[in-house]
Amino acid sequence: MFYRENGQFKSTYASDQQMLPILQDRAFMLGLLVLAIGAAPFVVSDYVFLSLLIPFLILALAAIGLNLLVGYCGQISIGHAAFMAVGAYAAYNLALRIPQLNFLVVLVLSGLIAAAVGILFGVPSLRIKGLYLAVATLAAQFFMDWLFARVKWFTNYSSSGSVSTAPIEMFGWTVDTPAEKYLFLLGVLIVLTLVAKNLVRSHIGREWMAMRDMDVAAEVIGIRPVYAKLTAFAVSAFYCGIAGALWGFVHLGAWEPLAFNLTVSLNLLFMIIIGGMGSLLGSFFGAAFIVALPIILDQVPLWLGVPISTAMASHLASMIFGALIVFFLVVEPHGLARLWAIGKEKLRLWPFPH
Amino acid sequence: MKKHLPVLTLGAVLLIGLALPLATGASPAGFYVEVLLGGLMAGVLYSLVALGFALIFKASGVFNFAQGAMVLFAALSVARLAEQMPLWVAILAGTVIMVVLAWLIERLVLRPLVNQEGVALLMATLGVTYFLDGFGQTVWGSDIYKIDLGIAKEPVMILDKIFQGGILVNKEDFVAALVAAALVAGLVLFFQKTATGRALRAVADDHQAAQSIGIPLNRIWVIVWSVAGFVALVAGVIWGSQLGVQFSLSQVALKALPVVILGGFTSIAGAIVGGLVIGVGEKMAEVFLGPILVKAFDLAGGGIENWFAYVLALLFLLVRPEGLFGEKNIDRV
Numbered sequence: 296m297f298y299r300e301n302g303q304f305k306s307t308y309a310s311d312q313q314m315l316p317i318l319q320d321r322a323f324m325l326g327l328l329v330l331a332i333g334a335a336p337f338v339v340s341d342y343v344f345l346s347l348l349i350p351f352l353i354l355a356l357a358a359i360g361l362n363l364l365v366g367y368c369g370q371i372s373i374g375h376a377a378f379m380a381v382g383a384y385a386a387y388n389l390a391l392r393i394p395q396l397n398f399l400v401v402l403v404l405s406g407l408i409a410a411a412v413g414i415l416f417g418v419p420s421l422r423i424k425g426l427y428l429a430v431a432t433l434a435a436q437f438f439m440d441w442l443f444a445r446v447k448w449f450t451n452y453s454s455s456g457s458v459s460t461a462p463i464e465m466f467g468w469t470v471d472t473p474a475e476k477y478l479f480l481l482g483v484l485i486v487l488t489l490v491a492k493n494l495v496r497s498h499i500g501r502e503w504m505a506m507r508d509m510d511v512a513a514e515v516i517g518i519r520p521v522y523a524k525l526t527a528f529a530v531s532a533f534y535c536g537i538a539g540a541l542w543g544f545v546h547l548g549a550w551e552p553l554a555f556n557l558t559v560s561l562n563l564l565f566m567i568i569i570g571g572m573g574s575l576l577g578s579f580f581g582a583a584f585i586v587a588l589p590i591i592l593d594q595v596p597l598w599l600g601v602p603i604s605t606a607m608a609s610h611l612a613s614m615i616f617g618a619l620i621v622f623f624l625v626v627e628p629h630g631l632a633r634l635w636a637i638g639k640e641k642l643r644l645w646p647f648p649h
Numbered sequence: 650m651k652k653h654l655p656v657l658t659l660g661a662v663l664l665i666g667l668a669l670p671l672a673t674g675a676s677p678a679g680f681y682v683e684v685l686l687g688g689l690m691a692g693v694l695y696s697l698v699a700l701g702f703a704l705i706f707k708a709s710g711v712f713n714f715a716q717g718a719m720v721l722f723a724a725l726s727v728a729r730l731a732e733q734m735p736l737w738v739a740i741l742a743g744t745v746i747m748v749v750l751a752w753l754i755e756r757l758v759l760r761p762l763v764n765q766e767g768v769a770l771l772m773a774t775l776g777v778t779y780f781l782d783g784f785g786q787t788v789w790g791s792d793i794y795k796i797d798l799g800i801a802k803e804p805v806m807i808l809d810k811i812f813q814g815g816i817l818v819n820k821e822d823f824v825a826a827l828v829a830a831a832l833v834a835g836l837v838l839f840f841q842k843t844a845t846g847r848a849l850r851a852v853a854d855d856h857q858a859a860q861s862i863g864i865p866l867n868r869i870w871v872i873v874w875s876v877a878g879f880v881a882l883v884a885g886v887i888w889g890s891q892l893g894v895q896f897s898l899s900q901v902a903l904k905a906l907p908v909v910i911l912g913g914f915t916s917i918a919g920a921i922v923g924g925l926v927i928g929v930g931e932k933m934a935e936v937f938l939g940p941i942l943v944k945a946f947d948l949a950g951g952g953i954e955n956w957f958a959y960v961l962a963l964l965f966l967l968v969r970p971e972g973l974f975g976e977k978n979i980d981r982v
Contacts, residue, residue: 371768419963423970426712426767430910431966433903434959441956445948557903561775568772606791610783617780624773625761 298642314492331481336474344473351586352480353541358566358578359491360534365564366573367495368527369507370420371429374436375535375563377416380555381439382409382536383543384449387458390544391451398465402483402540409536410529412439417528421521424510436557444552459549476545483541487534492575494530503527504573535563569623571630580631588616655968667933684936685929690822692928693829697884698905699912699920700833701877707853707915708873709759712767714774717902718781719878721894723747724885725785728794728894736797740886747878748871755871782899794894796886825887832883833921836876840917849873853915904931907962913972922973927958 298319305311315321339348361375385405389396396404416435420428443449450458463470463479470479494500502523505513514520543550562585570581592612596603603611627634698716705713726746730739758773840846851859852869860866888898908927912919935954942948965973 365768371771419966423966426771426914427910427966427970427972429712429768429771430906431959431963433906434956434963437956437959441952445952446946447948564772565775568769572768607787610787610791613779613783614787615783617776617778617783620776620779621758621773624765624769624776625758628762628765628769 297645298639328485332478336478339474339477341473344477346590347586348477349473349480349546351582352477352484353538353546354563354566354586355579355582356484356487356541357535357538357563358570358582359488359575360531360538361563362567362570362572362575362578363491363495363503363534364527364531366567366571366577367500367507368503368524368531369510370417370524370527371425372432372435372531372560373429373557373564374416374432374434374439374560375531376539376555376557376559377435377439378409378413378532378535379539379542379559380443381412381532382406382539383550383555384443384458385409385536386540386544387460388449388451390461394461398463398544402537405540406533406537409539410533413528413532413536414525417525417532420524420528433557436560440553440556450552455551457549457551458543460544463544470545480541480545483537487537488575491534495575499523499526507573565620567630569620569630571632574630574632576635577630577632580635584631588619592616659964659968663930667929669937684932686822688929688932689925690819690826690928691932692925693826694884694888694901694924695905695908695928696921696924697829697832697880697887698902699908699924700836700917701880701884702905702909703912703915703917703920704836704873704877704880706909707917708849709852709870710767710856711759711770711774712914713877714771714902715754715777715781716877716881716905717899718778718785719747719750719881720885720888720902721896721899722750722781722785722885723878723882724796724889724894724898725789725794727882727886728796728889729789731796740882743882744879747882748875751874751878752871754874755867759870760867778899782896786896791896794889796890796894821891825891828883828887832880833917836880836917839876845872904958907958910972911962911965913974916972916974919972919974923962927961930961931958 298317300317303316303318305316310316315324335348357375357379360378361372364370364372364375382405385408386401389401389404390398412435416432419431423431444456450456468475470476495503502513502518503526505516505518506520506523506527510520513523539555543554547554566581566585567578568581569584570579571577589612592615593608596608623630698720701716701719702713705711705716723743723746727736727739727743730742733739734742754777758777759770762770762773838846840850848859848864848869849872851862851864852866856866859869884901885894885898888901892898904927905924908923909920911926912921912923931954934957935952938957939953942953
């Protein structure tokens with residue numbers, strides 16, 4: 296009753312092509328943005344920024360990147376943290392060796408370097424597909440882990456192999472308080488989400504989806520698999536590279552080798568599966584879920600007042616995490632984004648039965 | 650002949666690479682054979698884990714990421730039970746536990762997810778991995794435990810007549826290789842000769858056709874997962890007796906992944922050959938190629954065995970996309 300499109304006619308091509316065709320959606324998105332930009336920096340505590348919102352924004356970006364590849368182009372990757380690592384180390388070295396570069400330029404360049412590496416590791420996808428490709432992407436993961444841990448140049452010959460970053464400065468603005476970091480990340484995320492949204496509804500996104508739905512048929516109707524698959528790898532790695540640079544510079548500040556290991560890759564995959572494959576909105580849901588879940592699980596023993604050792608708590612958390620993932624897959628294999636769509640459909644009719 | 654040219658070229662290149670340290674005199678012959686044997690032994694153990702993968706993929710089309718967690722869980726169960734009872738009873742009890750586990754996985758995970766895409770099933774087994782890792786360590790504890798197979802651990806010197814300095818081998822390694830060979834032989838017999846084995850092969854061929862002639866799919870899956878659980882148990886006990894039973898055991902499975910893609914997902918022979926190729930390649934690369942790389946690029950230590958297996962598997966995939974023994978897919982629109 297409240298959420299319905301009755302009476303909203305599209306009379307121009309522009310209105311036919313807008314991203315949020317329904318008035319209520321536009322109002323909701325506007326409200327959300329006002330809340331996120333205007334209100335959140337003043338009311339949210341530093342703890343929530345640092346442990347919840349900042350990781351959420353960065354991982355949402357990485358999840359979008361992975362979703363473009365897995366959800367839209369159908370190429371499974373279990374090694375995407377490798378591209379985050381490439382982005383992070385590229386940004387570190389760029390900022391270190393060319394200090395006069397603006398951080399935004401560093402960010403874009405590290406994304407481009409990650410994209411180049413992504414194309415390189417995307418080449419096997421031309422020959423192999425499905426689960427074989429999934430295992431092949433693990434090669435990227437382990438090779439990059441090894442490269443950044445062993446080749447001393449990347450870590451500027453630091454003895455422990457860990458690196459630390461300078462504070463972020465651009466246009467005379469030093470991004471150091473949690474609220475400032477949050478706003479900066481939000482800005483990056485909004486821009487890149489808009490780009491992603493428009494990519495997937497343009498010809499290139501349609502090529503990816505055709506590739507995903509049936510690659511042989513797509514080839515027959517004239518889509519070049521080399522082009523479609525490698526652009527998907529490049530764009531996806533670009534997003535993950537930027538997310539990795541942000542993760543290193545904004546969230547961690549200093550990180551050790553293996554900060555971008557297989558666990559991170561698997562978490563990214565969980566995000567897009569739980570959130571919903573082939574849905575940008577789902578990437579946000581999934582990232583929120585994966586960021587919030589461990590924090591909530593840590594708190595549960597405290598709420599219950601049961602004292603258990605930290606080792607036991609982490610084992611229990613791992614158990615519950617695993618069980619929840621299976622549970623979600625069984626209950627809604629299409630992810631939280633589908634639940635959201637079902638909810639909207641219900642709202643459209645409510646309170647009437649039809 | 651022309652069709653096989655890329656494979657043959659790759660094989661030749663690898664063989665030359667394999668022979669290079671010996672031919673250039675970079676290593677004494679005795680040491681070379683020792684490394685080779687070490688690689689073969691590691692390969693046998695990779696094969697055991699890969700076997701579990703291949704069995705499950707063949708019969709249910711599930712890419713079971715949880716195989717490593719199953720290895721760890723089985724080894725933990727046996728190690729802790731063996732503290733209370735004789736080893737063989739503990740192994741029996743461990744087998745029962747793995748069968749129960751297989752049944753639970755079929756009931757709670759596979760059956761509700763029938764007809765889902767491969768990636769959803771892969772994710773589900775990742776969930777199972779997290780669950781089993783946590784569960785095993787909650788129930789059995791998270792220290793390092795020992796499994797004592799009652800075989801002397803001292804290395805034995807053999808062939809010291811032929812090679813200068815002789816070759817050091819571990820008796821336990823030989824037993825492990827024998828057990829692995831026996832297990833594989835048993836599995837082959839089981840698959841080829843028994844009625845259940847025939848049913849398993851039928852299911853692997855075509856789920857629907859198998860079901861339509863009255864093969865109970867659910868029961869077959871329980872059996873396959875039980876067999877995979879048992880293979881995991883054997884792998885876990887052998888690895889565990891050598892490295893100690895600890896969390897890192899579940900990482901061994903990550904080494905088995907390149908083995909299965911090299912050999913082909915569905916092939917038992919592939920798992921074995923792949924395991925040996927990866928085992929030998931990895932050890933050779935670590936011992937002979939590693940120091941060269943470290944010197945050339947001024948690295949902070951070698952450790953190339955972490956990715957070498959994957960690169961090797963990728964090379965094979967580029968010349969044979971379906972793995973060495975995998976079934977060739979023909980795509981149709």
